[in-house]
Structures are given as C-alpha cells and as structure tokens.
Amino acid sequence: MKTKAVIGKVVLTVISVILALIFIAPLIWSLAVSFQIEGKQIVSVWDWFKLPYTIHxxxxxxxxxxxxxxxxxxxxxxxxxxxxxxxxxxxxxxxxxxxxxxxxxxxxxxxxxxxxxxxxxxxxxxxxxxxxxxxxxxxxxxxxxxxxxxxxxxxxxxxxxxxxxxxxxxxxxxxxxxxxxxxxxxxxxxxxxxxxxxxxxxxxxxxxxxxxxxxxxxxxxxxxxxxxxxxxxxxxxxxxxxxxxxxxxxxxxxxxxxxxxxxxxxxxxxxxxxx
Structure with a gap:
C-alpha cells in the first residue's frame, strides 16, 4: 500500500510539474523576448541561452x-x-x-x-x-x-x-x-x-x-x-x-x-x- 501511495504521489507531482510548465511557458517566453536585443529573435529554446539580453x-x-x-x-x-x-x-x-x-x-x-x-x-x-x-x-x-x-x-x-x-x-x-x-x-x-x-x-x-x-x-x-x-x-x-x-x-x-x-x-x- 505504501509503495502504491508513493507511486501515486510521484505521478501526481510529475503531472503537476508538466502542467505548471505548460501554463508558465508563455510567460517565460514573453519575459525573454522583452529582454532581447531588437532584431534578434528567439526561434528555439536554445536561443534563450545564446542570445544577448538588455534592459534597453x-x-x-x-x-x-x-x-x-x-x-x-x-x-x-x-x-x-x-x-x-x-x-x-x-x-x-x-x-x-x-x-x-x-x-x-x-x-x-x-x-x-x-x-x-x-x-x-x-x-x-x-x-x-x-x-x-x-x-x-x-x-x-x-x-x-x-x-x-x-x-x-x-x-x-x-x-x-x-x-x-x-x-x-x-x-x-x-x-x-x-x-x-x-x-x-x-x-x-x-x-x-x-x-x-x-x-x-x-x-x-x-x-x-x-x-x-x-x-x-x-x-x-x-x-x-x-x-x-x-x-x-x-x-x-x-x-x-x-x-x-x-x-x-x-x-x-x-x-x-x-x-x-x-x-x-x-x-x-x-x-x-x-x-
């Protein structure tokens, strides 16, 4: 019973994290775009780490x-x-x-x-x-x-x-x-x-x-x-x-x-x- 309860909690946690990422992804993307240099575009997830950012x-x-x-x-x-x-x-x-x-x-x-x-x-x-x-x-x-x-x-x-x-x-x-x-x-x-x-x-x-x-x-x-x-x-x-x-x-x-x-x-x- 304890094993089933632990597995259930793990599955529920994973599902919750996935749903949270789905809902928060547009906000993160908008935040990243707002700091990017004009003319540079975020095409993929990897661009978030490569493009220069600015508060301009x-x-x-x-x-x-x-x-x-x-x-x-x-x-x-x-x-x-x-x-x-x-x-x-x-x-x-x-x-x-x-x-x-x-x-x-x-x-x-x-x-x-x-x-x-x-x-x-x-x-x-x-x-x-x-x-x-x-x-x-x-x-x-x-x-x-x-x-x-x-x-x-x-x-x-x-x-x-x-x-x-x-x-x-x-x-x-x-x-x-x-x-x-x-x-x-x-x-x-x-x-x-x-x-x-x-x-x-x-x-x-x-x-x-x-x-x-x-x-x-x-x-x-x-x-x-x-x-x-x-x-x-x-x-x-x-x-x-x-x-x-x-x-x-x-x-x-x-x-x-x-x-x-x-x-x-x-x-x-x-x-x-x-x-």
Whole structure:
C-alpha cells in the first residue's frame, strides 16, 4: 500500500510539474523576448541561452511611449474603483444580511439575476447613458460602471449572514445605530472577506478591456490593456515592444498574487461554495 501511495504521489507531482510548465511557458517566453536585443529573435529554446539580453527595451518604452501615463491611469482607476466597490458592496451587503425590511429578499434576488446577464449585453445602454451624462473619455466614466457588479456584494452577504446577531443586538441595546453596528462590529469581523473583495475588484479593474476601449477616446485616458495593442503596426508587428509593455502590465498582478495568494484561493473557494 505504501509503495502504491508513493507511486501515486510521484505521478501526481510529475503531472503537476508538466502542467505548471505548460501554463508558465508563455510567460517565460514573453519575459525573454522583452529582454532581447531588437532584431534578434528567439526561434528555439536554445536561443534563450545564446542570445544577448538588455534592459534597453524597458527604458525605451518608458522614455518614448505613453506607458507611464497608461500605468498611472490603470493604478488610479483600479485603486479608486476598488475603494468604492468595497464601501458600497459592504454597506449594501450589511443592509440585506442584517437589517430586516420588506423586499430585501427581492432585492437580493435582483442582484443574483445580475450574475446571469453578461456584461457585453449592457455595453450599448451603458455607453448611451455615459454619453448623455458627458462621462465619455473621463475618469468618472471609466470608474463608476465598474463598481456596480453583483458578485462582490453577494460574497459579502454570504459572509455577513454568518456573523453572530448577539453582538449586533448588544450594540443596539447600548444605543448604537446601524452605522455604529457597521463600523464597530461588521467591519472589524470582516477583514478576510474585505481583503478578498479588494483583490478581486482590483484585478478585475486592472484587466478590464472592453469598457475602457469604448470609453477612453484619447491616449491620455488609455489604460494599459488598451494601450498595449497600439504598438502593433499596420502591416508588421514588433513583438518586442508589446511584450515588454505586457510584462510591465503583468508585474503588479504577479506581485499581488504572490503576496495575497492565500486570500485569492480563499476568495475563489468562498465565491464557489457560498455564492
């Protein structure tokens, strides 16, 4: 039995390593290309060890392109939209989970229905609304639509329902209102789910492509996902610059995943089981 268990672990480990290499190979290739000298191409695996490498490509896109501006735009939009998402989602989730009022189940059902509607189906009315409000090509137009998602609120509702009502009633007996309950009880006990929502909201905003593509008309409002394709020429494609810019765009997400890996895995589990 022990021999079979050892063999099973070895086989599972080998399969896991092979799958990991398959998924990480494009990232390694992109990283290698971003450091190669212009005009030199990586044709085979052996070229990774023979070709000279340089950081000139990174210096070049920082000095001669709008990548720094796009990076700042992406950071501003992601940070602000994440903060607003957490504030609004947590307040709405608390009201639905812990405050008894008529129609709260209907409201929660409405948010659940929102998960069944693909985002692409709302693009046209969303664009018309933003255009009528003069929000096209503005930071407000890029930020506000991203804070109205249902998933983050539903995750918080599921978590808040598990918090003990005795603590909430104790604050109310002491004369505290709903804001006191929210800030003194709910938020301190919800650091884990808030961290998860922050991570998901930031990643979603950072990687958002379709809406910024429609809303951002000038390059000064571009984010990294829609700015990177502009490096492609009309008839030819310079792979070095797009991949270099792509590595710049991927770096914050890689760092975020390495630091908050546990929260991301817990969030996926929470949204899959409780959502």
């Amino acid at each position: 490509n990174y210096i070049d896109i920082i000095k001669t392109s709008a990548v720094p501006i796009w990076t700042i735009n992406s950071l501003v939009i992601a940070v602000v939209s994440t903060a607003l998402t957490v504030i609004l989602s947590s307040m709405a989730a608390y009201a639905i989970a812990k405050i008894k009022f008529k129609g709260r189940n209907l409201i929660f059902f409405y948010f659940l229905l929102g998960l069944l509607v693909p985002g692409e189906a709302t693009i046209v009315p969303l664009f018309i609304t933003a255009n009528n409000l003069n929000m096209i090509d503005t930071y407000a137009g890029l930020i506000l639509p991203s804070i109205a998602g249902s998933m983050n609120m539903i995750i918080m509702v599921s978590f808040f329902k598990g918090l003990p009502n005795e603590l909430i009633e104790a604050v109310r007996i002491d004369g505290g209102g709903e804001l006191a309950v929210f800030f003194r009880i709910i938020l301190p006990l919800s650091k884990a789910v808030i961290s998860t929502v922050c991570i998901f909201a930031f990643i979603g905003s950072w990687n958002n492509y379709l809406w910024p593509l429609l809303c951002a008309m000038s390059q000064s409002k571009f984010t990294l996902p829609i700015g990177i394709p502009t490096f492609a020429g009309t008839y030819t494609i310079d792979y070095v610059k797009p991949l270099t810019a792509g590595m710049v765009a991927s770096l914050p997400m890689i760092i975020l995943f390495l630091i908050f890996e546990r929260h991301i895995v817990e969030g996926v589990t929470m949204s899959g089981i409780k959502g």
